[in-house]
Amino acid sequence: MTRAALPNIRMVAMGGTIAGAAASSTDTTGYRAGATGVDDLLAQLPELHAIARVDGEQFAQIDSSDLTGELLLGLARRVTSILAEDAVDGVVITHGTDTLEETAYFLHLTVRSAKPIVVVGSMRPATALSADGPMNVFGAVTVAASPAAAGQGVLVVMNDEIHTARDVTKSSSLRVSSFESPHGPLGAVIAGVPVFYRSVSRPHTLASEFSLAGIESLPTSAVVYAHSGLDARFIEGLAGYDVIVHAGFGNGTVASRLIDALAATGALLIRATRTGSGQVTTIGASADAANSWITVDDQNPQRAALLGALALTVTRDPSELQRIFLRY
Numbered sequence: 001m002t003r004a005a006l007p008n009i010r011m012v013a014m015g016g017t018i019a020g021a022a023a024s025s026t027d028t029t030g031y032r033a034g035a036t037g038v039d040d041l042l043a044q045l046p047e048l049h050a051i052a053r054v055d056g057e058q059f060a061q062i063d064s065s066d067l068t069g070e071l072l073l074g075l076a077r078r079v080t081s082i083l084a085e086d087a088v089d090g091v092v093i094t095h096g097t098d099t100l101e102e103t104a105y106f107l108h109l110t111v112r113s114a115k116p117i118v119v120v121g122s123m124r125p126a127t128a129l130s131a132d133g134p135m136n137v138f139g140a141v142t143v144a145a146s147p148a149a150a151g152q153g154v155l156v157v158m159n160d161e162i163h164t165a166r167d168v169t170k171s172s173s174l175r176v177s178s179f180e181s182p183h184g185p186l187g188a189v190i191a192g193v194p195v196f197y198r199s200v201s202r203p204h205t206l207a208s209e210f211s212l213a214g215i216e217s218l219p220t221s222a223v224v225y226a227h228s229g230l231d232a233r234f235i236e237g238l239a240g241y242d243v244i245v246h247a248g249f250g251n252g253t254v255a256s257r258l259i260d261a262l263a264a265t266g267a268l269l270i271r272a273t274r275t276g277s278g279q280v281t282t283i284g285a286s287a288d289a290a291n292s293w294i295t296v297d298d299q300n301p302q303r304a305a306l307l308g309a310l311a312l313t314v315t316r317d318p319s320e321l322q323r324i325f326l327r328y
């Protein structure tokens with residue numbers, strides 16, 4: 001392929017470990033996230049010249065634990081406008097891994113484009129021995145440059161695997177193979193070639209019903225983690241929140257001593273599970289109808305908080321809110 005015929009990919013940098021710097025090559029934890037810029041990252045990867053023309057753009061330079069709703073709204077709008085440029089064929093977003101799944105899911109539900117959107121991070125800082133960032137970015141660019149990635153929603157490429165933003169989660173604090181999807185990845189990057197085996201069946205991007213038009217800030221959300229010592233005083237402190245995701249016991253069970261305090265907050269109560277996997281069922285959950293609670297399907301608490309906030313921009317009706325959670 002001639003250079004002029006290569007796809008044009010915009011790399012939007014958010015910071016994170018992938019741009020992290022430590023004092024020594026063996027230090028994989030004591031580093032500063034977001035220390036280096038997108039141009040440094042691109043300069044390390046001349047291999048990209050064979051697969052795409054990549055331009056860098058620094059959107060933020062944060063440790064991703066500092067992600068906010070405001071940044072998510074700004075990034076979704078920026079990615080939407082980049083993808084509206086005729087000359088751009090796909091976007092890669094470099095991101096800290098701590099909240100990578102939240103950003104990926106938010107873009108999956110709010111950016112209206114069929115062009116490839118890939119989010120990538122790394123578990124080791126750029127200065128480490130066997131840093132995983134360069135190969136992850138190389139994989140992400142190959143996916144963003146691939147026609148097979150079009151219409152697949154937001155994808156996360158880590159450790160040679162291609163995941164859907166609907167499912168992927170950071171499953172380990174430090175392991176290089178930290179990113180996993182409960183139903184498995186969609187595909188793999190094999191020797192620089194993306195290979196897809198399946199697609200996500202739930203709606204996203206062009207088929208999403210969520211719109212950012214006119215939204216200045218997201219409804220507020222809190223996640224409550226159930227445990228045997230949790231009491232009503234903690235719940236009372238959540239008065240005024242729009243959404244409470246309750247990461248409950250087993251199949252999303254709420255302790256009976258908390259029910260009145262939860263109702264008094266006035267928040268939309270979404271039942272999730274603290275188990276880390278599995279569905280929270282609506283079947284037989286009479287307490288849901290009695291209390292206007294809804295359940296997450298199989299969504300994890302952090303993504304459920306985002307979906308709950310977006311759902312409240314569309315409706316306040318409990319049965320419609322439940323429909324949304326069973327649809328996305």
Ligand SMILES: NC(=O)CC[C@H](N)C(=O)O
Binds near residue numbers: 018098099124
């Ligand atoms: N491995 C990582 O990217 C985690 C580091 C950092 N806290 C971040 O998310 O930005």
